[in-house]
Amino acid sequence: MPDDRQQCGPYSLAKTLALHLAPGVLFTIVFVFVAQTVSRAGGSTYLALILCIPLVLVPVEVGILVIERRRLGCTWRALIAGHHGPPLSLPGGVVTVVLLYAIAVSAAALGSFAGAPVLRAAERILPAWAIFSDLPAGVTPGTLWLGLALSGLVAPIVEEMYFRGFLLPRIPVGAAWAPAVNAALFAVYHFFAPWNCAAIFAGFLPLAYYVRIRGNLIPAIIVHSLFNSVGVIAALTRIT
Numbered sequence: 098m099p100d101d102r103q104q105c106g107p108y109s110l111a112k113t114l115a116l117h118l119a120p121g122v123l124f125t126i127v128f129v130f131v132a133q134t135v136s137r138a139g140g141s142t143y144l145a146l147i148l149c150i151p152l153v154l155v156p157v158e159v160g161i162l163v164i165e166r167r168r169l170g171c172t173w174r175a176l177i178a179g180h181h182g183p184p185l186s187l188p189g190g191v192v193t194v195v196l197l198y199a200i201a202v203s204a205a206a207l208g209s210f211a212g213a214p215v216l217r218a219a220e221r222i223l224p225a226w227a228i229f230s231d232l233p234a235g236v237t238p239g240t241l242w243l244g245l246a247l248s249g250l251v252a253p254i255v256e257e258m259y260f261r262g263f264l265l266p267r268i269p270v271g272a273a274w275a276p277a278v279n280a281a282l283f284a285v286y287h288f289f290a291p292w293n294c295a296a297i298f299a300g301f302l303p304l305a306y307y308v309r310i311r312g313n314l315i316p317a318i319i320v321h322s323l324f325n326s327v328g329v330i331a332a333l334t335r336i337t
Contacts, residue, residue, distance in 0.1 A: 107269045114282070116161065116264055121286030124153045128289045129227065136226035141233050144240045145226075146289075150247040158259040165263070177262035177314070185313060193316045197307055198323050205300030205324075209293075216292035229290055232328045241333050249326035256283075257318045261308040276305035300324065 108116070131152070132145035166176045185193060216230055236244075260283050268275040283305075284298035304317045 108267045110269055113264070113268055117260070117279075117282035118286055120154065120157045120161075120259075121288045123157055124149055125288040127153045132226045136224075141236050141240065142226055142229045143233055143236055143244060146229050147240075147244045147247045150252050154252060155255055158255050162259060162263060177258050185315070190316060193307075194319050194323075197303060197316055198320045200303045201300045201320055201324070204303060205296045208296035208299030211295035212292040215294075219292055230292060232332055236332065238333065238336055241329050241336075245326060245329050245333070249322055249329060253318050253321035253325060257304075257308075257314050257321055261305060261317055262314050265305060265308060272309065276309045277302065280305045 107113075128145060128149045131148055132142050135145040135148070136142070162176065165171075166173065169176070216228075219228055260279060265275060265279045268278050270278055280298050280302040283301055284294040287293055287297055301321075304320060308314060308317050
């Protein structure tokens, strides 16, 4: 029986760029309208951001996966992973997640210094409701719990399936460079927060290389979830 993974890639450079960046363009457009509306109602930019996950991120990225699977006639396994490494044991998985998270967080912290001048420039130009750089003070517990569910669980699962599982194996460059291209385009995809691009690139580069080498999305999903959740959990701990 032929390997049906061969039917699912690689894509052209134009299609690769479009599939990486178009969801971010749509997300940013909707975010601008939602953030302005939420701000007028007294809500936070963080609330606007997490509302855009079910409004845009999930339907667009899952929708593309469904369309491409049907168009190519691939199985879900073939569509969402370009190759399959050996399964991880529970102890091995825990060690992998801890090491990968430590490396990714350290890299993101270094990358954040490059984004500081961009953030300062944006704060002079853009209205306050358009800027999200960190979890703001005074966010309600309900918003934090919603953020934990949507940003801490739903978004990491969908984005890792879409960017690392689906797009990474189909980038039309050499295998050694594909993870770097994937991480760079994933960073640019966050058009709504260009000041975070360097930190996102640095933080997600190790995840992209891990998935490319090991072929296992689970540690990447968990690390991505931790990226999005640790600050929210800390905020919930302080107010409960």
